[in-house]
Amino acid sequence: MSKNELVILDCWASPFCMRVKIALAEKGLDYEERAEDLFGGKSDLLLTSNPIYKKVPVFLHDSKPLCESTVIVSYIDETWPAPALLPSTPYERSQARFWADYIDKKLFDSTSAIWKASGDDAVEGAKKEFVEVLKVLEGALGEKEYFAGDAFGYVDILAIPITSWFLASEKFGNFKVEAECPKLSTWIKRCMEKETVAKVVPDPEKIYEFVINLRKMFGIA
């Protein structure tokens, strides 16, 4: 019989860790959060649990480790089925997985490219690409409240943490997501009103400060 000891190796600013924490909160599960010092020195547990990527999040279920946030969120949904995060039919699930894949490939990298860029041309180019990604997502959302319809679920959980990094991009790129994608902006506000999300996702101002430090560390002007 499983003891159900749940541990997450975490970094407060990581949108990928936030995904896992939101999923656990949606399921009403208790877990231990262990903060990793990603720049000062990763713990032995992190290095042995995730030898391939050496990244957070790592989720441990009764000491059995899992890595990669999308894999972890799917695992949580399958192990504790209620309330369901993925839709119920195979077709709707394929759509959810398609958008999860798109978000994983495009969203964080395109928003980060803005604050990583140096020079006006590079920033403008990065901004253009990011807005294109947002418009595709806005199209996928359509008139629905959440990506799968009426209920907050899998795709929302994977996307919403990354939006906490948007303010940093807006400040370095000198633009506003709300002006470019009002419907997506409304979806962001709607998700942030949920208790499970609000408790996990930090104030974007704090992420902005974190990004300022990252830029200093990477030697970006």
Added chain:
Amino acid sequence: MEEVKLLGWWMSPFSRRVELALKLKGVGYEYIEQDLANKSQLLLEYNPVHKKVPVLVHNGKTMAESLVILEYIDETWPNNPILPRNPYEKAMARFWAQFIEEKCNGGLWKIMWCKDEEERGRLVEEASHCFRTLEGELKGNKFFGGDEIGMVDIAANFIGYWLGVVQEVSGMELVTRDKFPVLCKWMDEFVEHSVVKETLPPRDKLHAEFEARLGAPSWKY
């Protein structure tokens, strides 16, 4: 009457993955070969986001992204499962499929197009490390899926067959029998598998095509 269609390209390992899964499950389908240099209206309509193959159409519903399609196929036709039933083992299979896609295939793709020798040397070393890790995952089994091929084997199809042709054409020696005996044994088993054999593109045609393309500055459809 179920209607299953697959939009694919003879040379694409991604569309061959889907064919393999359908054949393993004994699912009949109509194959529609695509001309990727002149993308059809059908392809652009069915996959507007990425405009790529494969696209699976099941009773009029369209799906894209090969690994997403594999999950759909496994859920819809549960006979001869390609994913484990146990949630933890299933999560690990997904993790390895992703590792193969991002680190192994991603690394190989960069190597194939890298013109700078020093950079290529570095990429080859990185790729070797990935193959060593992948080899470890076989754990004495015939396939990554155990006695029978599973999602991870299907995801590794490029390594299983295409890579051999790429090495022949380019003269590169990435995965050789002396360096990776276990992985090479898996490759032998993979290409000899009765169903896999049916889905492999003809070797001489593939060889000629790679010869033509690898000389070019970049991949063109």
